[in-house]
Amino acid sequence: MSPSPNDLTPVAIPEPTLKRLPYYYKFIQGQREARREFVSCTTLAEALGLNAIQVRKDLQATGAVGRPKVGYHVEATLDAIEECMGYHNTQDIFLVGAGHLGQALLAYPGFSEFGFNVVAAFDSDPAKVGTEFAGKPILEASRLSDLVRRMHIQIAILAVPATAAQTVTDTLVQAGIRAIWNFTPTRLAVPKEVLVQDENLLASLSVLSKQLENSRVKSHKESTHGKPEEL
Amino acid sequence: MSPSPNDLTPVAIPEPTLKRLPYYYKFIQGQREARREFVSCTTLAEALGLNAIQVRKDLQATGAVGRPKVGYHVEATLDAIEECMGYHNTQDIFLVGAGHLGQALLAYPGFSEFGFNVVAAFDSDPAKVGTEFAGKPILEASRLSDLVRRMHIQIAILAVPATAAQTVTDTLVQAGIRAIWNFTPTRLAVPKEVLVQDENLLASLSVLSKQLENSRVKSHKESTHGKPEEL
DNA sequence: TCCATATCGATAAAACCTTATCGAAACTCC
DNA sequence: GGAGTTTCGATAAGGTTTTATCGATATGGA
Incomplete structure (x- = not known):
């Protein structure tokens, strides 16, 4: 083998x-x-x-x-x-959800260096639709499905409220998305051929906080009890 | 044992x-x-x-x-x-860098539920200093060190430009920070007792993109080289 | 030229995380 | 009340990632 x-x-x-x-x-x-x-x-x-x-x-x-x-x-x-x-081959990506986080991602200049091109954002807020942010158009959410299909978009960034996460995901999957970069604190249900990369900020922060607590206990034990630095 | x-x-x-x-x-x-x-x-x-x-x-x-x-x-x-x-014990946190990403984090409502309280942001842009965002004050960057020390802040969120990352980190470390949640694409040099949790967005996206490429090759090999419906 | 040293590549060992197995407990339905 | 089934806890097996070891190679200086 x-x-x-x-x-x-x-x-x-x-x-x-x-x-x-x-x-x-x-x-x-x-x-x-x-x-x-x-x-x-x-x-x-x-x-x-x-x-x-x-x-x-x-x-x-x-x-x-x-x-x-x-x-x-x-x-x-x-x-x-x-x-x-694969920094060479440029990938077109859609951003779904143009809230604070979505806007931050839209404004992020580093993507292009690594071969990524955020071509458009989608939002359901009528006040945002039709405007631009960081030079990227914000489009009506209802057009998402059609455009994913027609433009053969493979990667989507999911930055919508947690309540909408699964619904939007279903739309994306049906439209043929291949990979989702998930910023919502939700585990998405997707067919196994669709990739999901979770970016759960709260989870990361929790990890940090917990490790901090651990290290505090440990160093307390070390410094207080004198010699037995472990066990 | x-x-x-x-x-x-x-x-x-x-x-x-x-x-x-x-x-x-x-x-x-x-x-x-x-x-x-x-x-x-x-x-x-x-x-x-x-x-x-x-x-x-x-x-x-x-x-x-x-x-x-x-x-x-x-x-x-x-x-x-x-x-x-440790969701019970509330932790006070500082945010350093009130750019797009920093603001998105400031606006994020979920922290409090997990025991985190972002008490203030710091920025060097005079236009931002003195204002508020999402109810949190944006303070002059020069006050960071002093306030970390006096308020015994243990965790900082680092959302500054990559060029400033190490400098700000050094300031934080000297002021006695215990943990840094690092949103810059930089590996920070810190003493070993300081914890760093890296949140390298570009790296995550790269991973996703690479895995997508792999899965594409694989499924192409498996499913006969039948009719390429795309490409 | 030859020796000392830094570094690579390959392979092996160790640590860590995930998945499997199996006996025991507790609920449901006859 | 007992058989069947679900689910837990503990332990073991498997896989993946990290760290270690060792011989080989290239460089610089004696």
Whole structure:
């Protein structure tokens, strides 16, 4: 069951790796601007607060190759990451829900650098419909389905109130959406071929708060009881 | 080396679990409103698109106990999650950077429900300083350090431009911040006792896009190269 | 030229998270 | 009241991600 040598199926890259690649990309871009030709895992790891071995494995996953004692060629590695992450091929995306969060996303300048193009936003508020925000038109929500279909939009950003989340999702799915970036605190029910990436802000904040509490207890135990620093 | 029975050290709960707990919480609240007294893992799992065994393990981590054939007591389980996640004890938070994203976070109504209270925002734009947004004052950035110290603020939301990220972080750390919720696409350098939760939106979107690409290749390979209805 | 050192690639070990299995408890229906 | 079924809790198996180890290679300096 080993992959045949010329099996072109991209080996699935672990999600944690995918999330780190943009950091490497950004840092290596900085190195390019500093006119460095090579960059080593050690340097990357130190700068980003990561483990050097992990960095090496991550870069390996992109297909980048390095040279012992020298490191990775800056240009070649940037290319490898771009190629791997698909920063080249521009994707058109729809934003659904032009509330505060939606507007913040519309205004976000960074998308284009990574090959994303938010072409339009949709909202049900008549006061917003017909206007523009950050140069993007805000369209009537009822047109969403039709436009997803006709423009073959594959990715949608869901930034509507939680109460509307599933309804809008159903619309999107029926219109043929392939992936949803979900900013609502709702678990969406979708057919298994539709991808959902949850961005649950409250959950993240809760995690942070809980970890903080843990660390507080731990350090309290360490510092108070004197020696038994653990167990 | 089993923990002694009355060891009160909270067993560190896995981060994936922490991220799922808010979903359980929300759903079980719904069950309470529907006047149900018990809820089972099976029900939860089905509603949220998760694995029942996983739900059970997650709930076990909170200390909630269930009864075979009956399920978990709604009230008791809500309490357990609240207790575990610290929804009871209100945390005061500062927001740094009142741009589009910062404003969206300021306007977000959900924080208070989970025990968070954004007390003020900070920005360096004189046009914003002195105004209010969503009832929260926007203060001069130079006062950040002093107020973090005096008010014993432990958590800060970082929503400044990437260029300012590390500088502001250093200020926060010196002022004694304990945790940073980082919305900039930068890996922050902090002492190890300071917690950072990264919320790298571009990274998440990249992941989604890459997974979409993978699934496309896969399904293309599987489903005969029949009739390409698109592309 | 040769040695010391930094770094890569590959493979192995460890840690962590998810999924499976199984016995026991408790409810329902006969 | 007993059989059947659902569901829990505990433990084990499986998978994935992180960290470690080790030989090989390239560079710089003696």
